[in-house]
Amino acid sequence: MNMSLDRLLEAMMATLRTDVIPHVGDPYARGQAIGVVDLLNNIGARIEWARAPIAEAVEEKRRLLREAGVALPAARDEPVAGTTADLLAQRDQLDMLICEKLESLSARDDAHARQALACLCQHAHDELTLQMQFVRKPLFAEIASGGGADRSSGR
Numbered sequence: 001m002n003m004s005l006d007r008l009l010e011a012m013m014a015t016l017r018t019d020v021i022p023h024v025g026d027p028y029a030r031g032q033a034i035g036v037v038d039l040l041n042n043i044g045a046r047i048e049w050a051r052a053p054i055a056e057a058v059e060e061k062r063r064l065l066r067e068a069g070v071a072l073p074a075a076r077d078e079p080v081a082g083t084t085a086d087l088l089a090q091r092d093q094l095d096m097l098i099c100e101k102l103e104s105l106s107a108r109d110d111a112h113a114r115q116a117l118a119c120l121c122q123h124a125h126d127e128l129t130l131q132m133q134f135v136r137k138p139l140f141a142e143i144a145s146g147g148g149a150d151r152s153s154g155r
Helices: 005-023 027-046 051-067 084-106 111-132 140-145
Strands: none
Touching (some): 005 027
């Protein structure tokens, strides 16, 4: 699940300010970290999450819940519309419905419940698999060594 872009940027800036910058002794590296905070502080108003994938996720979650036999409240079954923030809110509400349905189905032991539970679990698996495609390989070795680009070359 994606958190709001503003919240994500604020969390990164807070981490840099409280956990990183105070522990950086090299003036050049400290200046670069402060520059990143400045960049993050100014970029938020100019970017937002891509709307199309969020709209697709909302449609997929609605389809899934209908398939699992969940009656959607009228407001949650309207055509996908609104701002990116509206879509994120809709997606989060649908995720909550999915969680509630998973909880209620796990307490039942009948054929319909098992089928709906399998459907919802498969959706969760597919969604996580998709999200993992966007996760880049961590730079553990570079982070641990304190390495990075060569400063003398300007990179």
